Amino acid sequence: MRVHLVHRAVSKRQAQSGVLKRFKRRWSPPPFNILENTPEVRARAIETIVSDAEAQFRLYYTIGGPGVDQPPVGVFSLNRTGTLFVHKQVDREEFPRFTLTVRAFDKITNEERDEPLDIRIDVDDVNDNAPTFTGPQQYTVLEQSVVGTVVGKVNATDKDQAGTLHVKIRYSLKTGLDLFAIDPGTGVITTATNTLDREVKDKHLVVVEIRDMDGAVSGLFNTATATIAVGDINDNPPTFPQTSYTASIAENEMEKLILRIPIDDKDLITTPNWISKFVITKGNENGNFRIDTDPKTNEGLLYVSKPLDFEQTSNVNLEIMARNEAELVGTTAQWMSVPVNVVVNNVDEGPQFSAPTIRLNVKENTANGTLIGTYTALDPETKSSAGIMYFKATDPASWINVDRNNGELRVANTIDRESDFVQNGIYNITVRAVDASAKTGTGTVIIVVEDVNDNLPTLPARDxxxxxxxxxxxxxxxxxxxxxxxxxxxxxxxxxxxxxxxxxxxxxxxxxxxxxxxxxxxxxxxxxxxxxxxxxxxxxxxxxxxxxxxxxxxxxxIVNPNSVSFGPMGLLALLLPLFLLLLLGLLLGFFCMTKTEKKEIDDIGDNGGILLKSNTESPGEEVDHSLIAGPYIVTDSVVKGSVKGVNSAWLASNGSGTLGAKTTNPIYNFDVVTSDLGQFSSGRYNQFEENYMGNSEGFDNRYLTQDSTYLHNWQTNGLYLNKKLTFLGGEDDGRYAEDVVLRHAYEGVGSAAGSVGCCSDFGDDDNLDFLNGLGPKFKALGELSRKK
Known part of the structure; x- marks a missing residue:
């Protein structure tokens, strides 16, 4: 077939220069069609494409697009004269349409003489695809469903061209037609009977066919097996394997499993249609029993929940019904029951009180020994109290005595309603009864403590x-x-x-x-x-x-800011100074009473003064001259920048209380005068302090070895006494020894005490006459010693 393209529109183009040029006419061929899956042994011409410009120019054509130079490559080709060829078969389900672009060029100038043209090639469908099932073919329908109950829908699809007979599917059942039916056009499966029984057959397999071409014999088809499960309904009540059951229990036992009751149920296990519920419909009026369901075996579990008494009941007849969690449907059957005979066995029991608890009213402060009641027990077998003894089990306040022979309760101690043992006016004790076989029973006595007027109204103890x-x-x-x-x-x-x-x-x-x-x-x-x-x-x-x-x-x-109030800490602060003062007094007394260590001073000769060591205080006694030591040598050390003074402790022990006793220190070159006032120095103390204490370099360190504490005491006392001496009387005032200042060159000539210069005479060690002229105070001391 040769196609001629005609003009569809004429357009004029004017260049910018205003010169008119030749216009191009538009070429537009109709869509081409090819049939899918056509075997191509060799290239087959489809159409010839001609541009309107061919009337003026000699043209050649080119083509491009999917199927030519784009995937799938090599399906189509176009020769220079415009003939379109197909080289391969095409699958419409993969490539339903091709759009190619054709261009026309001048053979001489290679100038494009027409606009590019898009041509469309449609692939026509053939019925080459059978319909297929989509989704699982599994369905469920309840047993005993009525006819026409929808079971499910069969879904299918076809890849061929939509809207054609190639995709029009018809559904049919090949098996199971006595139980199910299918709609040919929609594929909906329904029940064809109401006799489906899960307990007989719980699953049905049916073959479904799908065929295109609306079910024509020439149509393509597929088959599949659909699984239709039959759902369960509670149309079977649980049944008992036996017609009756027997159990036994010892009296007084409780919370004990006494019987397992098995059942049969044809319904689907683990569903509410199968799970059992048991009910005691008769014989449990006193609530002695309960029944549960074993979740694993679905059995009934019968328990004794409250103890039984053989003496009152030796046999109990129960009736137990088995149900399901779901109600019965689709059946005329009823829930079934089974009788259970429970035998109570007798045991030797302990004594039992007349009542588990009794109440007794007792006034508080009731006299000790008062009988407030009797609490007795009986042997359940003999109905007798013989041989039973009674004891207290609990009595928190020890207020009650129990007579062990007859159970009499008497007041043992004063009952106080206001006691912490009484709660809301109630006080409880427990009593134990013991029989001859050592079996026991326990009872409770509730004592209602009645109030008496034993407390007076009082005011709270606060401001x-x-x-x-x-x-x-x-x-x-x-x-x-x-x-x-x-x-x-x-x-x-x-x-x-x-x-x-x-x-x-x-x-x-x-x-x-x-x-x-x-x-x-x-x-x-x-x-x-x-x-x-x-x-x-x-x-x-x-x-x-x-x-x-x-x-x-x-x-x-409000506390007055001008007033002072002391709390415990304030009082303690006031007492603390008094305590410290008392402690200081005790320390001073301790030091004064402590005996001073004696110190021997070596006699180095010709050092000016003589110290007499003697315990003899009465005049006229001979004194061993060996007891008279020579002048002492100070061996205290000096710390640079300061001087540690004379051993004041030694001076106090050897010079204190001696009138006119004087020691001359050749090193220090100052006088020490001892009296009842203690040690003091003459005016040369200041010179010593100037010369030596202010300049340690001019002082021989080997003479000072005493502790720095003595230096501090010497300096303090020396300065104090040095100032005080200026206020004391002199020799001219006629006052002896007490407040006399002795000048260095004047050693008592003409005084009642006489001179002590003799003490420096080593050649007269045995001359103790100087002891007779030591002054009135020394004589008084001697008189006291003589009286001893």
């Missing part, structure tokens, strides 16, 4: 705060308490004693409180007010209310 108000008298509420209960407690009566001082008045406020009011101006501080308080029975006594009158802020006392 009552009354706030001062300018221009008016204060008042406050006074509240009393009574541990008793009505009618031995409130309402209370309040009054002041007949001999009250008239400073206060009191009026009743409510059953437990009264208003206490000032009648006169009273100073701030604490005041005690006697108040008579009585209970409803008139029992009471005078109570003392402590009232604290103060200035208040927000109903709280």
């Amino acid at each position: 009552l705060v009354m706030c001062e108000k300018e221009g008016e008298l204060g008042s406050m509420l006074v509240t009393a308490e009574d541990l008793d209960r009505a009618p031995f407690s409130s309402p209370f009566s309040f009054s002041l004693p007949s001999d009250h001082d008239g400073k206060w008045s009191i009026t009743k406020y409510n059953d437990t409180s009264a208003t206490l009011k000032q009648m006169k101006e009273l100073p701030t501080g604490r005041h005690t007010v006697p108040v008579d308080i009585k209970d409803l029975q008139g029992a009471g006594k005078t109570q003392t209310a402590t009232v604290r009158i103060c200035s208040c802020r927000n109903n709280q006392c």
Whole structure:
């Protein structure tokens, strides 16, 4: 077939220069068709494409697009003259259409003489695809469903061209036609009977065919097996394998499994149609039994939940019904029941009290030994109390005695209703009964403690705060308490004693409180007010209310900033200095009473003074000259920049209390005078301090070895005494030894004490006559020693 293209429109184009050029005509061939799956042994011409420009030019043609130079490559080709060829068969389901672009060029100038043209090639369908099933072919329908119940829908598809007979599918069943039916056009499966029974057959397999071409014999088809499961309904009640059951139980046992009851159920296991529920329909009026379901075996489990008494009941007949969680449907059957005979076996029991608990009313403060009741027990077999003994099991406050032979309960100690052992007026004890075979029974005695008026109303032991108000008298509420209960407690009566001082008045406020009011101006501080308080029975006594009158802020006392109040720490702070002072006195006394260590001073000769070591204090006694030591040598050391002084402890032990005794230190070159006032120095102390203490380099360190404490004491006492000496009397004042300042070159010539220069004479060691002239004080000391 040769195709000629005609003009569809004529357009004029004008160049920018305004010169008219040749216009191109538009060429537009109709779509071409090819048949899919056509075997191509050699290239087959399809159409010839001609451009309208061929009337003026000699043209050649080119083609491109899918099927030519794009995938799938090589399906089509176009020769230079415009003939279109097909080279390969095409699958429409993969490539239903091709769109190619054809161009026309001048053979001489290669100039494109027409606009590019898109041509369409449609692939025509052939019925080369059979219909296929989509989705699983599995369905479920309940047993005993009515005819026409929808089971499910068969889904299928066909790849051929839509809207043609190639894809029009027809459904049919090849098997199971006696139970099911299928709609040929929609593929919906329905039931064809109402006799489906899961317990007979729970699954059906049917063959379904799908065929295109609307079921024509020439149509393509496929088949599949559909699985139709039959769902369960509770159309079978549980049944018992036996017609009756028997169980036994010992009396007094409880919470014990006594019987397992198996059942049969044809319904689907583990579903509510199969799971059993058991009910005791008869014989359990007293609630002695309960029945549960074993979740694994679906059996009934019969328990004794409350103990049985053989003496009262030796045999129990029960009736037990088995049900399902789901109700029965689709059947006329009913729930089934089975009888169960429970035999109670007798055992030797312990004694049993007449009642598990008894109540006894007892007044508090009942006299000891008072009988308040009897609590006895019986042997269940013999119905006798013979041989039974009674004991207390619990008695928290030890208030009750139990007679072991007859169970009499008597008061053992004072019963107090206000005790912590009593709760809401109730006090409990437990009693144990023991028979001859050592079996026991226990009972409880509830003692209701009745109140008596054994407590008086009292006021709380705390200060009552009354706030001062300018221009008016204060008042406050006074509240009393009574541990008793009505009618031995409130309402209370309040009054002041007949001999009250008239400073206060009191009026009743409510059953437990009264208003206490000032009648006169009273100073701030604490005041005690006697108040008579009585209970409803008139029992009471005078109570003392402590009232604290103060200035208040927000109903709280304000502490006066000008006043001083001491708490425990304040008192401790005041007592601490006194304690320290006392401790200082004790330390001073200790040092004064401690015996000073004796120190021997070597005699180096010709050093000026002689110290006499002697315990003999009476005149005229011979003194061993070996006891008289020579002048001492100071061996204290010097610390650079300071001087440690003479051993003041030694001076105190050897020179104190001796009138006129004097020691000359050749190294220090100053005098030490001892008297009842202690040691003191002459005016040369200052010179020593200047020369040596201020310049340690000029002092021989080997003479100072004493502790620095003695230096400090020497410096302090020396300075003090040096100043005091200026106020003491001299020799010219006729005062001996007590307050006499001795000049260095004057050693007592003409004084009553005489000179002590003899002591430096080593050649006269045995001459002790100087002891007779040591002054009045020494003579007095000698007289005292003589009396001993």
